[in-house]
Amino acid sequence: MRGGARPAGPAVSGWAPHRIGGPATLSCDVLVIGSGAGGASVAATLVEAGRDVLMLDEGAHIDAARAPASVPESFRRMWRGSGILAALGTPPVAYAEGRCVGGGTEINSAIFQRAPDTLLDDWAKRYRIAEFGAVELGPYYDRAAKVVNATPPPPDAGLPTDILRRGGAALGWKVVELDRGTRRCVGTNYCSLGCPTGGKQSMTATQIPGALSGGLRLIADCRAARLRLRGGRVVEVTAQARGADGRRHRLILRPREVFVCAGAIHSPALLRRSGLTRCVGDTLRLHPTLKATALFDEVLDAHDARLPLTAISEFMPDRRIGGSVTQPGLLAMSLAEDWAERSWLMPEWRRCGQYYTMIRAAGTGTVRPLPLAAEPLVRYALTESDWTQLARGATELARVMFAAGARHVYPSIAGHPGWASPEEVLAQADAPLSRTRTSLMTIHLFSSLPPGERSDGVATDSFGRVSGVENLRIADASQIPEAPGVNPQATVMAMAYRNAEAFLAASGTETRRTAFRERSAA
């Protein structure tokens, strides 16, 4: 995030969500709740097939031309809970989600990765998911890659990226270049604040405007409160929407079909609030991530460079080492975990970089709505093997930083003295981490409504249809059966296209059956 003047942005995009004038009742063919990676992919597919689609999002639409100028402003306008949310446990895991039109894709780094083929095939078998696997998902991943224009990073991506390249090369570890969904990106490094130039190919830059021109109706600032069920069908959805007068109004929606795409936390929360509890929000998974601050001799100016666009893939999919957004405010927050010992690094901020190790954990968590509270209670517990993986990951992260030329490395563990040499790292290699002083975070959440035909542990059928409810489907990160070990957006989009197409195929058959019944009755 550059200091000084903000980069010049595009003109206002020319589209805006619909605003209601007061309390209203609306009907539609398909209601899509949530406009992130999953919801926008469903809406685009259904609009293209000629369906009458209404999409809601709890958050506001933030046009690129009016993107936030600072971290606090972005947290307030675009991040759920102003960026302060945690899954409770020992330790708690801080998590982040988008809350705006376009969801997480508006504040993410747009890194595009397919889940490993072996994992997809394994999930197909273990969860008994029909027509699922590397081959079956291939065309959907291709479509997602095309939509977001997934392309490799430029060779001159900057010093923070080179650090991982040279550390990996020195240790002989595999390094991958990370494709990103961008078009004419000028490298402002404002990705996680809301892209100010429209270069990041988020949902508001791609599928949402396309679907709006095809007839999609979109209502922003509109939170779905409850689904009302009768006779195994959703008959009504109640919501609260901010109207043109700035006041909140009650909205009643009468859709024929509903896709819930509110993300891995809020989709199960909405289902549970509506009385649907079987395997709902019982199997939340995430990628526990441990950050470290590394001090180098050279000036990195990471705040003024692109986010690191390489990753150490030597230990993937179990563990990955990558780079975080680094800028003075975020560095200060991180050093504040142990200010007495680490504040000396603050004046050295231009020579600091923040990197992380992320694990494909086996731990699971739960999501439970709380009466009168907007955010549900989220709990998460790591397993013993997760702690072993994290300890290994911390050692590997420190090793690669020293191999790239770091002088000091401090993991996000309060009271940890940090490492001053690679020898110190090796002397303490894989030492168990403190369970109460380690600060973990995640930006990847999934698996809270897994699909499949198993008799236990799945919330929907193979194509996202909720068990026991004829017209209710899920298409978002909650459907990814387990942690993929890679960035999830591509898999969310691929699975959403697949669920939307399965719905179209099934409803085509249904329409033909109804027409046949009507003809034969005549």
Ligand SMILES: Cc1cc2nc3c(=O)[nH]c(=O)nc-3n(C[C@H](O)[C@H](O)[C@H](O)COP(=O)(O)OP(=O)(O)OC[C@H]3O[C@@H](n4cnc5c(N)ncnc54)[C@H](O)[C@@H]3O)c2cc1C
């Ligand atoms: C900081 C950050 C960086 C990331 N970087 C990457 C990356 O580089 N690459 C990658 O692949 N992934 C990345 N991710 C993860 C990725 O963005 C998510 O996995 C993805 O957006 C999930 O898609 P989704 O459709 O499940 O949910 P979301 O995209 O979160 O969309 C859900 C939407 O539903 C809305 N909603 C929720 N409840 C309701 C309700 N009751 N009524 C109406 N609307 C509701 C929300 O406001 C939100 O807009 C990142 C995430 C974050 C937070």
